[in-house]
Every structure is written in structure tokens, then in C-alpha cells.
Amino acid sequence: MDDPNIAEKLVEVLQRSDGDTSLRPVHTFGVSATGFFEPSPIAGNFCVAEHFKAEKTNVIVRFSNGSGSATIRDGWSDVRGMAVRFHLSDGSDTDLIAMTLPEFFAPTPEAFLEFALEASPAPYEGQSPWKKILELLHLRLPERDPYPGETISPDAGAIRFADKNAYAQLGVLQAATIGAPVSYVRAAYHAVHTFVVTDPDNTRRWVRFSWQPIAGVLRTDPNKTPVDDYLKQELVDRIANEPARFSLMMTIGEVGDDFNDSSRPWPPHRQRVMMGTLTLDAIPENQEEQCEKLSFNPGLLTDGIEASDDPVLHIRKESYKISSKWRDGSPCPFSRS
Ligand code: HEM
Numbered sequence: 001m002d003d004p005n006i007a008e009k010l011v012e013v014l015q016r017s018d019g020d021t022s023l024r025p026v027h028t029f030g031v032s033a034t035g036f037f038e039p040s041p042i043a044g045n046f047c048v049a050e051h052f053k054a055e056k057t058n059v060i061v062r063f064s065n066g067s068g069s070a071t072i073r074d075g076w077s078d079v080r081g082m083a084v085r086f087h088l089s090d091g092s093d094t095d096l097i098a099m100t101l102p103e104f105f106a107p108t109p110e111a112f113l114e115f116a117l118e119a120s121p122a123p124y125e126g127q128s129p130w131k132k133i134l135e136l137l138h139l140r141l142p143e144r145d146p147y148p149g150e151t152i153s154p155d156a157g158a159i160r161f162a163d164k165n166a167y168a169q170l171g172v173l174q175a176a177t178i179g180a181p182v183s184y185v186r187a188a189y190h191a192v193h194t195f196v197v198t199d200p201d202n203t204r205r206w207v208r209f210s211w212q213p214i215a216g217v218l219r220t221d222p223n224k225t226p227v228d229d230y231l232k233q234e235l236v237d238r239i240a241n242e243p244a245r246f247s248l249m250m251t252i253g254e255v256g257d258d259f260n261d262s263s264r265p266w267p268p269h270r271q272r273v274m275m276g277t278l279t280l281d282a283i284p285e286n287q288e289e290q291c292e293k294l295s296f297n298p299g300l301l302t303d304g305i306e307a308s309d310d311p312v313l314h315i316r317k318e319s320y321k322i323s324s325k326w327r328d329g330s331p332c333p334f335s336r337s
Contacts, residue, residue, distance in 0.1 A: 003110070006109050006110065006113060006315060007109075007315050007318035007319045007321075007322055008319075008322050009113060010109065010112065010113055010116065010315065010319045011025060011319050011322050011323045011326065013113060013116045013117055013120070014026050014068060014116055015068065016067075016068040016069055016120075016121050016152075017121065017152070018069045018070060018071070018121070018152060019068045019069060019070050020070035021326065021327065022327055022328070023070065023292070023327060024064075024068070024323065024327060025068045025323060025327075026066060026067070026068045027064035027065065027066055027067075027068075027081045028064070028065070028067065028068050028069065028070060029064060029065050029067075029072050030062045030063050030064030030065070030081070030291060030292075031062070031063055031184070031231065031232040031235055031236075031283070031287065031291060032060055032061060032062045032063075032283070032284055032287065032290050032291035032294065033060075033061050033063070033235060033239060033244070033280040033282065033283050033284075034058070034059065034060050034061070034280065034281070034282045034283075034284060035058075035059055035061070035243065035278065035279045035280035035281045035282065036056045036057060036058050036059060036278075036279055037051055037056070037057045037059050037084075037086060037248070037276055037277070037278050037279075038055065038056055038057075038276055038277050038279070039051065039052045039053065039054070039275060039276040040273075040274045040275055040276050040277070042273065042274075043273075043274075043275040043276050044200070045199060045200070046197060046199050046205065046250065046273055046275070047197040047198065047199060047250075047275070047304050047305065048198055048199065048200055048303065048304040049094070049197070049302050049303060049304030049305050050088050050089065050302065050303075050304075051086045051088065051094070051276075051302075052275060052276065052304070054089065057086050057087065057088065058086075058087045059084055059085060059086050059087065059278065059280075060084075060085050060087070060284070060290065060294070061082060061083065061084045061085070061278070061280060062081070062082075062083045062291055062294060062296065063080065063081065063082055063184035063185075063231070063235070064080065064081040064082075064083070065078050065080060065081075065231075066078045066079035066080060066081060066099065069121075071228075072228055072229045073147070073226070073228055074180065074226075074227065074228060074229055074230050074231045075147075075180050075220060075225075075226025075227045075228060075230070076147050076150070076180060076226055077144070077176075077177075077178055077179050077180060077222070078178065078180065079099050079100050079101050079175055079178060080099065080100045080181060080184065080187055080189070081097070081098070081099045081100075081189070082097075082098045082099070082184070082187075082189040082211060083095065083096075083097045083098075083296040084096045084097075084098070084211075084278070085294075085296060085300075086302075088302060092302065093300060093333060094300055094301055094302035094305070095296045095297055095298060095300040095301075095333070096191055096209060097191065097296055097297075097298045098189035098190050098191040098192070098209070098210065098211055099189060099190060099192065100178060100181075100187050100188065100189055100190070101171060101174050101175060101178070101190065101192070102174065102190045102192070102210075102265065103170050103171050103174065103192065103262060103263050103264065103265055104171055104192050104193075104262040104263050104312060105158075105167075105168050105171040105172065105175075105263060106165075106167060106168060106171075106263055106312070107167055107260075107261040107262075107263050107264070107311075107312070108311050108312065109311055109312055109315040111165070111167070111168075112312060114161070115158070115161050115165075115168055118157045118158070118160060118161040119154040119155075119157040119158040119161060120154065120157060121152040121153055121154050121157075122152060122153070122154075122156060122157060123151065123152055124146050124150060124151060124152055124153035124155070124156065125146065126143055126144065126145040126146050127142055127143045140159070140163060141159050141162070141172070141173060141176055143155055143156055143159065144176070147226060148225070155176065158172050158175070158176075159172060159176070167261075167263045167264075168263070170263065170265065171263060179219040179220065179222055180219060180220045180226065181217075181218065181219055181220070181231075182218045182219065182220055182234075183215070183218070183231065183234050183235065183238060184231050184234075184235055185213050185215060185235065185238065185244035185245075185246070185280070186213050186215050186216060186217055186218045187213060187217060188210060188211065188212050188213060188217055189210060189211040189246075190208070190209075190210040190211075191208065191209040191210065191298075192208070192262040193208070193262045193298070193307075193308060193310045193312065193313040194206050194207065194208055194253060194258075194259040194260065194262070194308040194310060195207055195208070195209065195301075195305050195306065195307065195308060196305070196306040196307070196308055197250070197304060197305055197306075198304050198305075198306075205252050205253070206252075206253040206257070206259045206308060207250045207251060207252050207253060208250070208251045208253070208266065209248060209249070209250055209251075209275075210248075210249050210251070211246040211247070211248055211249075211278065212246060212247045212249055213244075213245075213246055214244075214245040214246060214247065214277075215244065215245075235283065236283050239280060239281060239282065239283055243279045243280060243281040244279075244280045244281075245277055245278060245279050245280070246277070246278040247274055247276075247277055247278075248274070248275040248276045248277070248278060249272050249273070249274060249275065250272065250273045250274075250275045251266060251270050251271070251272050251273075252270060252271045252272075252273065253266055253270065254270060257270070259308050259309070259310070260308055260309045260310045260311070261310065262310055262312060262313070289330075293328075293329055293330045294329065294330075295320065295324035295329035295330070295331065295332045295333060296320070296333075297316075297317060297320045297321065297324075297332070297333050297334065298313060298316045298317060298320065299313075299314075299316065299317030299320075299334075300333045300334070317334075321334055
């Protein structure tokens with residue numbers, strides 16, 4: 001039977017012992033930027049949602065580090081987030097939340113709960129070179145060495161879980177090798193789940209969205225000592241000189257693709273449509289209100305875009321509401337009416 005408290009349990013288990021309950025339990029540190037989205041000339045042929053038809057739609061974007069630790073470690077290898085809120089003309093909003101991992105760790109909320117429990121940050125000492133060689137000989141992922149100052153980590157638990165559960169292997173392997181971007185706007189971000197878009201003829205298509213940076217993807221050098229805090233200032237300095245841009249790509253699924261499991265990739269040759277360009281040209285001064293307090297939600301959709309039946313997407317809607325309430329976020333997009 002489905003656990004009625006699973007949304008709450010998920011938020012609880014994501015809270016790290018070195019986190020801060022007044023902040024987000026994951027994606028704790030970030031920076032927001034504002035700008036606008038312009039649809040491509042063909043976007044409206046695929047989706048009737050307003051931001052794919054209107055000339056321009058204002059947006060606010062929050063970039064973040066995936067970690068829930070209350071210490072900023074920009075230079076450490078970590079998944080990054082990009083939460084985009086489109087402000088529609090009737091005063092409502094719609095969100096598209098993405099991250100640098102192309103696939104998620106688990107197909108269901110229950111499986112993710114098990115994963116998150118096993119990957120709870122634990123004391124971290126890394127592995128001896130001999131143990132690493134042994135792991136490689138067994139075709140298992142060796143642990144990386146801890147960063148200076150890194151005492152606890154989810155890595156060992158995540159690898160242990162992936163050794164037992166094939167569905168987690170792609171996500172864990174990708175997360176283990178993801179590194180750090182030189183800039184929040186030099187990374188590609190994936191919304192991971194499948195959404196259903198409706199076109200003007202009422203044809204429905206099962207699609208996945210991702211943001212591609214116009215400046216290209218570039219990571220820091222993994223052999224250099226990581227810098228703790230540079231991503232926010234880098235974005236401020238960059239945008240003071242010129243706007244940052246992303247293309248929104250939409251991949252169209254075909255019969256046989258997994259529509260309800262974001263841990264499974266689709267074949268690489270699926271049709272991709274360029275849906276529009278995002279331009280970021282300002283950094284809100286009040287980052288407390290316009291970034292830290294903001295509450296995004298993957299369930300905040302609009303006419304023309306629906307959630308697929310992916311159970312992880314559905315539980316996220318509830319978990320993000322709970323998290324926003326617990327950390328006193330303002331406003332939770334579902335508590336306004
Ligand atoms: C069951 C699965 C998941 C759970 C329980 C979960 C939970 C959470 C929670 C509790 C927050 C903080 C929300 C807040 O306080 O406002 C959060 C933030 C975030 N999550 Fe997830 N998450 C899940 C899956 C994912 C997936 C698949 C993605 C990839 C698109 C993702 C990307 C993000 C991002 C980018 C943020 C930061 C949003 C912001 O800037 O406010 N999460 N997640």
C-alpha cells in the first residue's frame with residue numbers, strides 16, 4: 001500500500017546533519033537572475049502554453065548547488081540546479097525545474113526514499129589506492145578522495161545502493177563524475193521528467209525539456225584545489241557585461257520510450273525541437289526575498305503542459321510544498337489562492 005506520509009519522509013531524510021533547517025534541505029545555496037524567454041518561431045506549433053506563443057515572457061531563475069550542506073562549496077563536484085519561473089500575462093506563473101544530471105536516481109518515490117536513506121552523508125575518508133584498483137577490477141566505481149575539509153559525504157552510500165539496484169547506476173555514475181562548472185551559465189540542465197504538451201490541433205506529445213547554454217559547457221580543472229565560493233560573483237560580473245543565454249530544447253518521445261521513469265534515458269536519436277531562448281540580464285538586489293525565500297514547484301504547470309504519470313514528479317509537488325512551509329519560504333505557489 002502507498003505510504004501516505006512519503007512526501008514528508010522524503011523531505012526529512014534529505015535534511016543533512018550539517019544542513020540548516022531554515023534553508024532548503026537540498027540545493028541550499030544559489031543565486032537568482034531575471035530576464036525573459038522568447039519562443040522560437042516553431043514553438044507554438046508544438047505547444048499552446050502562453051510562453052510558447054507570446055512574444056516575450058518575463059522570468060526569474062534560481063541557480064543552485066545540489067548539496068544540502070550549510071557551507072558553500074562551489075568548487076566541489078556536485079549536481080547543479082536551474083529553476084525557471086515564467087511570469088504569465090494573467091499574473092499566474094509556471095515553473096520548469098532542471099538539474100545538470102540527465103537522469104534521476106530512482107523510478108519511484110519509495111525507491112528514492114531507500115536511496116536517500118542509504119546515501120545519508122556518513123564519515124568520509126576515501127579509499128586507499130589498492131582498494132580503488134580492486135574496485136576497478138570488479139568494474140565497480142571507486143570512491144574519490146575527500147576534498148580538504150570534507151568530513152561527511154553521501155558518495156559511499158550512493159555507490160553501495162547502485163551496486164544493488166541497477167536503476168540507480170546511471171544517475172550515480174553521472175553524479176560521481178559531474179565536477180563543477182566554471183559558471184552557472186556554462187552547464188546544461190535537464191528537467192528529467194516527461195511532460196505532455198498539447199499543440200493547436202489538440203495533438204498531445206510526451207516530451208522532455210533541457211536547457212543548453214549558448215556560451216557552451218565548461219568545467220573547472222578537477223586537479224586544481226577547488227575554490228569554495230565563486231559562482232554567485234561570477235554570475236553578477238558576467239551579467240554586468242553581457243546577458244547570459246540558454247536554448248530550451250524539447251525532445252519528443254516515441255512509442256516504447258519510458259514516459260514515467262526519469263531514471264531511464266531515451267534513445268539519443270529522438271527528434272529535438274528548439275523551443276526558445278532564455279536571456280538573463282539582471283541580478284535582483286534582494287537575494288533574500290528573490291532567491292532564498294522563493295518556492296518553486298515542479299507541479300506548477302499551465303494550460304498546454306501537463307505532468308506525465310511519473311510518480312516521482314507527482315510526489316515532488318507535495319514534498320516541495322512541505323519543504324517550503326518548514327523553511328518558511330514565501331510564497332508557496334499553491335497557497336496563494
Ligand atoms: C522524489 C524526488 C525528489 C525530492 C523528494 C526532492 C526534494 C526537493 C526539496 C525538498 C527541495 C527544496 C524545495 C524548497 O524548499 O523550496 C528541492 C529542490 C530542488 N530540486 Fe528536488 N527533489 C526530488 C527530485 C528532483 C529532481 C528529479 C530534480 C531534477 C529536475 C530536482 C531538482 C531540484 C532543484 C533544481 C531544486 C532547487 C529549486 C530551487 O532553486 O528552489 N529534484 N528538491
